[in-house]
Amino acid sequence: MISRRDFLQVxxxxxxxxxxxxxGNWARLxxxxxxxxxxxxxxxxxxxxxxxxxxxxHAQLKPIYFREPEINLGVGGAKGQVPHVTGADFRKMYGINxxxxxxxxxxxxxxTSLAQAYGxxxxxxxxxxxxxxxxxxxxxALLLDGGDTxxxxxxxxxxxxxxxxxxxxxxxxxxxxxxxxxxxxGDRVREIVQDLPFAALGANIYDAEWDEPAEDFAPYKMFExxxxxxxxxxxxxxxxxxxxxxxxxxxYSFGIRDERMQEVVDxxxxxxxxxxxxxSHNGFDVDKKMASRVKGIDVILSGHTHDAxxxxxxxxETIIIASxxxxxxxxxxxxxxxxxxxxxFRHKLIPIFSDVIEPDKAVTAVIDxxxxxxxxxxxxxxxxxxxxxxxRGNFNGxxxxxxxxxxxxxxxxxxxxxxxxxxxxxxxxxxxxxxxDIWNVTSxxxxxxxxxxxxxxxxxxxxxDVADNLFNTDPYYQQGGDMVRIGGMGYKxxxxxxxxxxxxxxxxxxxxxxxxxxxxxxxAGWASxxxxxxxxxxxxxxxxxxxxxxTVTVNPHDNVKVVGA
Amino acid sequence: xxxxxxxxxxxxxxxxxxTVLPFRVNAAAEDAIAAFTxxxxxxxxxxxxxxxEIAENGNTVPVAVEAEGASAILLLATGNPTxxxxxxxxxxxxxxxxxxxxxxxxxxxxxVAIAKLADGSFAKASSTVKVTIGxxxx
Numbered sequence: 001m002i003s004r005r006d007f008l009q010v011x012x013x014x015x016x017x018x019x020x021x022x023x024g025n026w027a028r029l030x031x032x033x034x035x036x037x038x039x040x041x042x043x044x045x046x047x048x049x050x051x052x053x054x055x056x057x058h059a060q061l062k063p064i065y066f067r068e069p070e071i072n073l074g075v076g077g078a079k080g081q082v083p084h085v086t087g088a089d090f091r092k093m094y095g096i097n098x099x100x101x102x103x104x105x106x107x108x109x110x111x112t113s114l115a116q117a118y119g120x121x122x123x124x125x126x127x128x129x130x131x132x133x134x135x136x137x138x139x140x141a142l143l144l145d146g147g148d149t150x151x152x153x154x155x156x157x158x159x160x161x162x163x164x165x166x167x168x169x170x171x172x173x174x175x176x177x178x179x180x181x182x183x184x185x186g187d188r189v190r191e192i193v194q195d196l197p198f199a200a201l202g203a204n205i206y207d208a209e210w211d212e213p214a215e216d217f218a219p220y221k222m223f224e225x226x227x228x229x230x231x232x233x234x235x236x237x238x239x240x241x242x243x244x245x246x247x248x249x250x251x252y253s254f255g256i257r258d259e260r261m262q263e264v265v266d267x268x269x270x271x272x273x274x275x276x277x278x279x280s281h282n283g284f285d286v287d288k289k290m291a292s293r294v295k296g297i298d299v300i301l302s303g304h305t306h307d308a309x310x311x312x313x314x315x316x317e318t319i320i321i322a323s324x325x326x327x328x329x330x331x332x333x334x335x336x337x338x339x340x341x342x343x344x345f346r347h348k349l350i351p352i353f354s355d356v357i358e359p360d361k362a363v364t365a366v367i368d369x370x371x372x373x374x375x376x377x378x379x380x381x382x383x384x385x386x387x388x389x390x391x392r393g394n395f396n397g398x399x400x401x402x403x404x405x406x407x408x409x410x411x412x413x414x415x416x417x418x419x420x421x422x423x424x425x426x427x428x429x430x431x432x433x434x435x436x437d438i439w440n441v442t443s444x445x446x447x448x449x450x451x452x453x454x455x456x457x458x459x460x461x462x463x464x465d466v467a468d469n470l471f472n473t474d475p476y477y478q479q480g481g482d483m484v485r486i487g488g489m490g491y492k493x494x495x496x497x498x499x500x501x502x503x504x505x506x507x508x509x510x511x512x513x514x515x516x517x518x519x520x521x522x523x524a525g526w527a528s529x530x531x532x533x534x535x536x537x538x539x540x541x542x543x544x545x546x547x548x549x550x551t552v553t554v555n556p557h558d559n560v561k562v563v564g565a
Numbered sequence: 566x567x568x569x570x571x572x573x574x575x576x577x578x579x580x581x582x583x584t585v586l587p588f589r590v591n592a593a594a595e596d597a598i599a600a601f602t603x604x605x606x607x608x609x610x611x612x613x614x615x616x617x618e619i620a621e622n623g624n625t626v627p628v629a630v631e632a633e634g635a636s637a638i639l640l641l642a643t644g645n646p647t648x649x650x651x652x653x654x655x656x657x658x659x660x661x662x663x664x665x666x667x668x669x670x671x672x673x674x675x676x677v678a679i680a681k682l683a684d685g686s687f688a689k690a691s692s693t694v695k696v697t698i699g700x701x702x703x
Binding site for chain 1: 615617618619620621622627665673693695697698
């Protein structure tokens with residue numbers, strides 16, 4: 001990224017393109033304890049087009065707590081650039097006061113006390129209020145959903161995504177793209193998409209057999225809004241068949257395919273598009289690289305890596321917007337499009353403070369209707385926590401440590417592995433842990449907890465492989481998740497090294513001995529991408545563990561030593 | 566098991582070569598290139614090689630090559646035990662100088678395409694294709 005100051009200058013240097021972000025004002029007002037819905041939503045309508053972006057909701061219908069990452073390392077050209085800036089450095093970069101609501105929304109520090117002061121975030125009925133308010137000012141605003149919508153909760157699992165489809169339909173989006181949706185299975189995705197009252201987009205969704213664009217998903221849709229011809233192009237998550245089980249949607253192929261993206265951009269321009277918007281599930285660093293290689297995209301609405309940025313970044317003449325995850329934020333982008341080009345923008349990342357924003361009653365009713373049949377099962381209290389439980393960050397979060405502990409004890413293993421996904425809300429110390437809370441951090445269609453023997457050498461290969469998905473210096477080789485979470489084993493990682501040289505000092509914690517490449521270890525894990533994986537569901541394993549513990553305490557972990565950052 | 570000094574050295578060398586392998590063309594691939602070009606210089610550019618950054622399935626990786634006016638394009642998977650994949654020959658009446666196929670990759674490696682252009686010169690493009698054991702996305 002460029003600094004705030006540079007950003008404005010660069011904007012002006014790039015012909016007539018200019019921009020502004022409106023997060024500063026309400027932050028100051030809020031610091032004076034005057035935060036109101038009107039201030040959160042305050043926005044001087046600008047130009048002739050409005051875009052509303054929400055992404056990576058992960059089926060969070062209700063308000064939650066969500067702690068942003070403490071560690072989010074960038075490598076190569078991304079080192080020290082957003083979104084790889086956290087905590088105090090982030091607040092300094094954007095001029096955010098410590099302890100302010102903005103600090104609570106965007107950084108991890110003092111999370112527990114700030115969460116108690118400012119309350120939960122998200123809730124799609126609050127999101128509906130924000131969308132309605134924007135539509136009141138700009139009735140033809142486009143609402144675009146970046147995907148990872150039909151996955152991630154108890155109700156979503158049991159209704160195979162129908163709860164989310166019903167609630168999102170009530171919000172009336174104009175288009176969406178995809179990632180975890182495909183883990184419902186190819187048939188189920190097609191079944192939903194057939195009846196979807198808005199566009200299901202993915203220029204990179206291909207027929208695996210013929211290596212041609214799949215017929216079930218359009219690459220783009222043209223809209224005419226505010227007298228402007230707008231092309232919204234979709235880009236689904238490129239590495240779906242690698243990061244998620246390919247056997248669940250064998251008929252599709254994905255990939256980054258930037259030659260294809262250039263073709264589609266050229267095609268929409270030939271059709272007269274004056275504004276080209278890419279609704280992307282690439283992940284932020286991949287979007288940055290794509291913006292530098294594909295010419296002619298005006299706005300990238302970026303999803304997948306769950307980053308929330310209070311200002312767009314500029315790559316060439318493309319602005320990239322990152323709108324967070326779990327229903328915590330909505331981005332509003334107003335654009336001035338004249339003479340066939342984007343002349344300027346105004347942007348605001350709106351945090352959904354659920355105690356401040358009034359829920360939309362009609363949408364609350366739809367949400368309650370989805371939840372009602374499951375309410376008794378979901379609300380059962382399984383235990384309690386003394387510690388803050390969170391996941392997000394490059395290495396183990398406390399939720400992951402608890403899940404790994406559950407795997408070690410319930411499955412009698414030496415080493416536990418838990419996937420480095422970025423979804424899953426946080427739980428504050430003193431809170432009850434309900435069944436719903438456990439499902440929020442474990443729910444998926446391939447949640448079987450396996451138990452298998454692995455040699456020390458193979459464990460090393462896995463660690464190196466996953467580390468390269470995260471720390472390869474070329475973003476096109478990154479898959480956008482975090483490092484695999486490990487229980488029962490310590491290790492050292494040098495993020496600056498190439499694949500094969502990053503991991504060292506792997507140590508079995510229960511004996512303090514180094515992992516022997518030739519020796520065999522009992523490994524328990526979950527979320528295997530292999531077909532036919534056997535074992536109990538991970539949420540049942542975690543529930544049994546928490547039940548036995550009663551009240552859980554997760555001590556700060558120190559089993560991962562990170563260097564080279 | 567005890568290692569002699571000599572064995573240890575050999576092991577060390579093996580490890581060093583292994584780490585370098587993905588980034589250089591191996592001997593068999595070099596021979597294939599020399600046979601195709603007759604040892605002539607190879608320029609960068611003039612060939613388009615389209616391959617995924619990360620293979621969805623290492624057993625069947627879609628690869629496409631194109632070089633305007635080329636009379637032949639050699640395609641190599643430099644990290645495979647047998648690097649040769651195909652040589653596409655284009656006659657004078659060929660409408661397009663492009664071909665696509667699917668190849669099997671033994672592991673992460675560079676795929677290389679070398680084209681013999683209309684003027685008899687050679688041009689090259691290469692692309693690293695990662696073959697991973699899969700994992701977990703955000």
